[in-house]
Amino acid sequence: MAKQRTIMLIDMMSFYASVEKAKMPEYRNKPLAVAGDPARRSGIILAACPLAKAKGVSTAEPLWQSLQKCPELIIVRPHMQEYIEVSTQIMSIMEEFSDQVEPYSIDEMFIDVTGSLHLFANDPVDLAKQIQDKIFNATGVYARAGIGENKIISKLCCDMIAKKVEGGVFHLKKDELHKHIGQKPIRDMWGIGSRMEKHLWKMGIRTIEDLAKTPLTKLRSKWGVNGEVIWRVANGIDSSPVSTDSYSVQKDIGNAMTLPRDYTEAWEIAVVIQDICTEVCRRTRKKGLMGSVVTMSLSGADFDHPTGFSRQIKLEDPTNITVDVCKIAKQLFHKYWDGQPVRRVGVSLSNLSSADTYQLSLFDDQEQKRAIDKVMDDIKDRFGDIAILRASSITSAGQAIDRAAKIGGHYK
Template sequence: MLKKQQRTVMLIDMQSFYASVEKAKHPEYNNKPLVVAGDPARRSGIILAACPLAKAKGVKTAETLWQALQKCPELIIVRPHMQDYIDVSMQIMKIIEQYTDLVEPYSIDEMFCEFTGSMHLFADNPIDLAKQIQAKIFNDTEIYARAGIGENKILSKVCCDIIAKKISDGVFQLEKSDLEKYIWDQPVREMWGIGSRMGKHLFKMGIHTIGDLAKTPLSLLRKKWGVNGEVIWRTANGIDSSPVSVNTHSMQKEIGNGMTLPRDYRTADEIEVVILDICSEVCRRARKKGLMGSVVSLSISGADFDHPTGFHKQINVDPTNITLDVYDIVKRLFYANWDRQPVRRVGVSLGDLAKDDIYQLSFFDNKERKKAVDKVMDEIKDRYGDIAILRASSLTDAGQAVDRAAKIGGHYK
């Protein structure tokens, strides 16, 4: 009987991706500490990425600009250019696809790749193959890639996060039998999938290292956290049978959009304008995908992180992707739950998605007329741009549609 071939899976990660793209565009910054950060004028001056030179000065991702400047006054600050990052990410994915057709994006700067069936065409072993790909990516993009290698996705991710990112050549292969040697003595908070809250719970249980978690009885973890308990136990033990699949993210469960406002919005009229802008974008995206949702959700947050205000509510409705229908539903959720405190962030989503080719007609609501209006607006925006046609409210001081049209993911293109 033939022995089953061991899989070769890599998690390929780009070092300080946003900052690296900016340095590739601007060679004059190569020997200077650089960060990519939001717009301080709009109170969104948070570090999104820091180059290794900035990190060596103590600068950390997610801290504020003023904190970073205290540590490194000579810091070069660059506004994010999201379209550039997307373009380079796609370029890197095409490079990897020269070596395998199994490339699964995990984030804009991380990709799972399987080379079980193709490695023999390019190299004698996974380390050599990873170094080939690393060199190709750097030569073509000037971006430095790291690679964690394992027999499954969990091993490759854990290997990349805990080992490959911290060694000089950025490439390491982790065998499951070597978990105890290389991984188990690490703090449990360092493990993929363990957030700060989970880390605190585990610490209270006496689980301080990844090895402690791996050796904890599965029944105890399942009793406390159900399926999530088994997931973290399997991660600690390097157990994973999931495939690397190009279709992993194709089945969308929810379409949503949210935004942090440039200032506190205190009046209902202002907040309604933002809600309509976001509902318009969510419903347009749903229509573009041929989907409608039967769960409408609204999230509202205040600006004071020490004394949080706001809510997250959802309601089941007849399936829809009609902008004004969703807007009316969201307004009802808003007025039923708003505590009259200032609002800083608004989010709207459609869930429980289904195809929009079949829907319920009504004698009392002219859905066809509303759908026709949405269709015309979509066609104009698709042809002439997102702000070619707007509702009048979007042009008031409270409206954010024009500003958002210049951004991707909340950051300027």
């Protein structure tokens, strides 16, 4: 009989805000939030410390609403490079306890301690507290730990129990699953959004235990494989391993950019498309890949009256050449744009394959294009992302210079 696994989900509390407070002790006992730059129309709360949350401040709400609730709120601009570095540091700490650590997000990581638990502690809770203490002492970030026999149970445990109990650590045994979370609203369960919640309510499913007891055939007939997924989550069933290479297979490479204002002129939008294609193709080349599907998307700023499109083209041969991808993206733009103001632009390459082998063309000088891309890549790698730019990128519409100072849309 296989040994029962012991898996933890380690979650960093208010991660961005905790990193900021750790480096600024003077704010230790004050409400603090990390928010986007209001001048760039991205003034939303990215993270709030517990003191700020106690005042009603919540993640993803507009900055002005938070300041109405908590006028004394200290606002800090995000420093994404620091958060990435601290996340990497935390992962290294966890790897001291097991070689099976899987990042789930920048502030959540699974760790399988089945084979190493006996080396450090007599029980999982004690080990979780050791990990918790080591992370706090090294980074100043407070971690919570949900413990279970699989990833699903540890995730449910962390989100619904460990985050709310004193000490931030809880071990949820499978045979006690519904004793602890069975009567919680279905909306609280991982994987259930507002739309799915409405469908489940119409079926008379109100709690997690209701969902767990619903016949699987009924859920599969309504939602197919997705019906089985939510049923398995509600029952704590999961055989997936904690894998160190879960994110090694990439399906697409893309960038999407929220613009600082509405763009209404075709030339302005074309400049942004050029900037995005340049970055997407550079990243694709860096990974030694090519893509044979180009996807172009646009959207407006009014969520109540959405505008825009998302269209794609399958290429005859895969490519990572900037001018070729940009040409296709612009063709899609000019064909499908309805002339309405644009606030967000995205381009991606998918159906990826190795760049080691590619089709030669008798009618198009692909080698010259590749040589130009290589020179530009080499200059940027050596001297920085904005060491060489196309002239259009320094116009009023260009975003390449501003983008180079950011990670994930936020300043480094």
